[in-house]
Amino acid sequence: MQKKLVQSSLALTAAAALGLGSAFVASPAMADNAPQKLDVQNDAQVQKALSGLSGVNAYGEADGQLNLGVEKKTDEIKDLEKKFNNINVVDGIKELKPYAKKDLVGGAGYLANSPAGNGVCSTGFSGWDGEGNPVVLTAGHCSKVIESTGEINGDTKVGDTEKPSIAEANGGEGFQPSGIGTVGEWGYHSYGSGDLLEGPSDDWTEPKPTDIDFAVINVDEEKYNVKNGVTDWTSADSDDLSTSLATDITGVGAHEETTVEKSGRTTGLTEGDVIPFEEYPFEYSNVGGRWVHGFGVTSPESDPFSQPGDSGGAVFQGDTAVGVISGGGPAADGSQFGWVADLDYSLEQSGVDFQVEKPGEETPEAPAAPEVKDQTIEPNGDVKGKAAAGAEVKLDWAPAKGTQAAKEGSETVKADEDGNFTVEGPEAAGDYDYTAVATVDGQESKPAEFQVTVEEEETETPAPVEREINVDPKEIVASDFVKEDKGVTVTVKGFDEGEKVTLKVASGPENVEGITLDETANENGAAAFSIYGTSEADPSVYLGKYDVNVTGANDTDEEKALAGSFNVVEDEEGNGGGNDGGDDGNKDDDGNGDGGSDLPRTGAELTGLAAGAGLLVVGGAAVVLTMRRNKKN
Known part of the structure; x- marks a missing residue:
């Protein structure tokens, strides 16, 4: 429970005990003072061993060992470890704060009124007692007026339900009554043994089987009807949480060490993981200074399983009720730790007869679940x-x-x-x-x-274009080669769009300077280069065979360079040439092959390039061969 007038918080580093491992190794025995073995089944021996010990916030016994959780190992606790080799102490376990003070939260919120101020808690599970009277299960500490010192100063009075649309689980500030009226009155209610663990006496306070955090509200049936199930909070805007349920509840059972869900008025519907007993071997936890029997749940700090105000909220696995929220807080490892009062144990200790169906009423048989496969x-x-x-x-x-x-x-x-x-x-x-x-x-x-x-719709992937090179013309007379608009055009295709394509004049007449040229492949994967001479005064300096190689920046080790060649011949020897692309070598009127006669050789756009089906618009680059004049012997 939370009081509207007083706000308090307590950070919990307890969950640092998750994955305890070697943390349960007792201190080495002194050579002259061998450790004893405590008979954990003998209450008198345990009482004597722990007499005067304070600061114990978690307690559990299993397989002849006594497990104690403390916030800090004091000298007294260290001495206890040395004295007994079957007492395991885990530090970093802080006292938990009950989720029931100023910022109250829960499954469906309800107000708990006291002279010190009004608070709000969460309903756990709705149902009936053995005589068919409507009841709601919740946390016992919600029924208590708890002072800032931790002392209990009487009982609260059950108030109205909280208006769902303005609850914190729905993004509001909460604490506003629904106006329906008082939910009912407290029936059975218990919060620990009633006495603070740390009081005026130094005697050790051992947990008792009856240390539970559990309460029953006897519902005023003139104002409310109980309905089986747990809300998922999606219908909060309508102020009717019963219209959208996370699950129906078919019974109460023991929790399993797996995922668990919770519904409460502060954080709504959440999930957490039950901590295996092997990792957190405690049956009782110190919640607000009192022992509470239950089990631990861990969750991310960014998505907590429970928060202040979720006290009493429904904790369930599938359609089975397993507990109500008792307390919790942040853990040292950055996660969130929560303590759940286990419902099967609480019902057994309290003797409360709780039914998820009204006794004497025949429920029509539900249809079978649909049969649907993945x-x-x-x-x-x-x-x-x-x-x-x-x-x-x-x-x-x-x-x-x-x-x-x-x-x-x-x-x-x-x-x-x-x-x-x-x-x-x-x-x-x-x-x-x-x-x-x-x-x-x-x-x-x-x-x-x-x-x-x-499945994603299948799309046809076009077959990759094979790489090709086209040299046009393959043979050119020297007088034409020195004309910029009649030089040799090298076109390539089969590269990636935007890929850098490099042409290299691999060999040629001995007086040709080495040349490389870069171009970018267009959207069709094609690129073009223009090669011509500049010495019109003496075209003969360009006579000979030229070999060119073309490579791409994305080439793999297995890909070979595209290779082509052309010849520059004397005018009287020219025969029209041809090209590597398979042209028949026919000349047009000016003596050039038809493979590239309509391509400008200025290095600008090259249009009309025949490469595959249709015409391409390709980038062009010019290679200008500047030759040294031959010296005749």
């Missing part, structure tokens, strides 16, 4: 299943973790006379978690859970 579909494909004939089937789905660009959804369809039903699946690719619930004659089935995988 399935893989195309976008907007059919999701199929089977239910009772004519049943209304509600399907809800949400993207599984890691699925991008996907949306949750819900749709209700009617099963045909054979029980078959179909609903259109999502459009976005990914994995989706589905639930399907069948309703027949107003009775809902248990949800069927399954997964639907939406």
Whole structure:
């Protein structure tokens, strides 16, 4: 419980005990004072050994060993470790604060009123006692007026329910009554043994089996009807939490060491992990200065399992009620630690007869859950299943973790006379978690859970263009070679768009200077280079064979350079040449091959390049061969 007038907090470093390992190794024995073995089954021996010891905040016994959790190892505690070799002490375990003071929270919030100020707690589970009277289970400390010193100064009075739409779980400030009226009166209620663990006496206070944090509210049935189930808080804006349930509750049971859920008025519906007893071997925890029997839960600090105000909130696994929130706080490792008063134990110790169904009332048999298997579909494909004939089937789905660009959804369809039903699946690719619930004659089935995988639409990947080189013309007379608009054009294709393509004049007449030229492949993976001479006064200096190699920046070790060649010949020897691209060598009127006669050789855009189907617009670059004049012997 939390009081509106007083705010207090207590950081918990206790969860540093997770993964205890060697932390339970007793101190080495002194050579002249061998450690003893404490008989942990003998209450008198335990009482004597722990007499005068303070600061113990967690307690548990298993396999002949006594496990103690303390905030700090004092000299007395260190001496105790040395004296007994079967007492294991874990430090960093702080006293827990009950979640029930100023910032009250819970499953469905309710006000707890006292002369010191009004507080708010959370309902745990609704049901009936053995005589059919409506009751609500919650935390026992919510029934107590707890002073700032930790002393109990009487009982609170149960007030109105908290208005859900302004509760902290729905983003509000809370503490506003719903206006329906007082929920009821306290029935059985207990918070620990009643005495503070650290009082005027130095005697050790050993936990008792009756140290529980548990209370029953006898509901005023003129104002409220109890409804089985736990709210998921999605209907808070309507101020009716009963219209959207996280689960129905079919019974009370022992907790399992796995994931656990909680519903409360501060943090709403959350998840945590039960800490295995092997890692946290304590049955009792010091919550607000009093022993409370239960179990520990850990959760991320950024997404806590419970917070102040969730006190009394419902803790459940599937459709089984396992506990109510007692206390908690931050742990030393940065996680959040929570203590849950285990419900099966609390009911046993209190003798309270709690029923999830009203005694004497016959509940119509619920229909069987739909039969639906995991399935893989195309976008907007059919999701199929089977239910009772004519049943209304509600399907809800949400993207599984890691699925991008996907949306949750819900749709209700009617099963045909054979029980078959179909609903259109999502459009976005990914994995989706589905639930399907069948309703027949107003009775809902248990949800069927399954997964639907939406495959990405297959797209045809175009076949890669083979790399090719085209030299045009392959043979050119010297008088044409020295004309910028008639030189040799080297075109290549089969590279990546935007890839740097490099041409190198690998060999040529001995008086040709070495040349390389870079160009960028266009969107079609093509590039072009223009090569010509500049010495019109003496074209003969360019006579000879030229070999060119073309490589790409993205080439792998297995890819070879594209190789081509051309010849510059005397005018009287020219025959029109041809090109590496397979042209027939026919000349046009000016003597050039037709493979590149319409390409400008200025290094600007080259249009009309025949490379594959259709015309390409390619980048061009010019290679100018500046030759040294031959000296005739």
